[in-house]
Amino acid sequence: MVAQTTVNMEVNQYTETVKVFHTNYVRNYRAVGVMWGIFTICFALINIVVFIYPQWIGDTRESVGAGYFGLYEHCRIVTGGGLLCYGNFGDFTHILSAAFKGATFFIGFSALLSLVTIVAMLLFFFMSTKIVFFICGVLQLGSTICMFLGCVIYPSGWTNEHVMAVCGNAGAYEIGKCGVRWSYILAILGIFDAMMLCILAIVLATRQAKLKPTGYTSKAYENGYIEKNGHVIQPVMMPHDGYSDYSSPSEPIRNGTTKSKKRNRKDFTL
Template identity: 30%
Template structure:
């Protein structure tokens, strides 16, 4: 820290400890100023030098005094700033684990080919040609962009693969929108899942609570996931779904098909996402409470309050 003060009157330094350079001009030079500089060092040194006045110029006296400012700007004792404290509480640990699980649940649901399950009697050569052993099969499962076919035989064999070669070949425009909303939601949840373990050591980002930031992101991700799940049933009226679920299928009517586990996992993931957003506030309070601060003041790096 450096403090500079300017004055038009001469200063005579006393026994006060301070790092100062005093320059005083003679009364014949009223425009001369006095500069006082104060700096912090580790030890105390004092020296003085006197320069007598010369015929050509005014009288100039320079006095150097150096001192340690620790006694003046005394800070309260406490932990070193920037130190990483690993803080583990029941609520913060629960939030971290649940955030990771919710992210994994939504990822597995989006990648699964078992959103719809139905019985079919014909072959679909989009993936398998009519000459394939799978040209006669009894069950088909359909996902957002992929599907699985199961054939008859003593050993039932299931082959899975994408039914769409590109994004624009998905079963319905509604499913295209579903993929976009679910993709954005899953991306946000993945970011939060990566930040969750970091929150055990760093509880703030840019002077903002990491729990509050992640809770806000989780709420936004939950909204994207809800939009995606609302648009998904609107695509049940597509031709590809009718080939599996029958002509009775339509928008928000599943027909002869049944909903698979990814659909319910995705809904459960949405509930868990909003639960994490609410739990983040509790995690913030738990890691900034008086008990945690007491442990920090004691100098503990690992703080476990379970």
């Protein structure tokens, strides 16, 4: 009876410990998930800004001309301080080079995937958290790859005559006398941002704490043992000391065997 009470106390203590651990884990899990969602929205905004603004490369004090270039749009500063911009995302024929067209496609597709990731967050209300995080992680992986390809392809288009008119002796992956501007730098940082968000989404999809049922008992208890402070206590079997229904009373001895008492003839009566 005492052993059973001790076991019940151990089980109750274990159950309460599991509940506390589970509560703390879920709280931290949700906090990390909220941070992941916020940074995902920030990455989408960065991706859109990088795609729209033509500030990838531009003139410096040593440049031959004055102007700056983006993915699909480029601007020139004319005499008198006027600004002339050319290029439209809807018309690829006005994009300066094939490399710029490829970079425009990949960066634009990356922005689209980032927006789809935000929309996919609505699935948290209808589907399992594990599945939604996995879907978002795959979308962010695609966005990372597209952003990387766009940043790598873009410098190969610096051989265009319009770029050389501003940057001087420029070439493929040679910027000449121009300089890298904030949009290009932000796009490169976006690659690492998207990669970290992708990894975090996959981790959140694979690590979820499940609360064990209230009546959960340890394996040691199920096998007939008591577990206390990490040590297994095996119950000790005591020899039976009593009178048998079909034999004479017995006396226990130290070696675990018993010996029968000799009956006295005076105990026998008719």
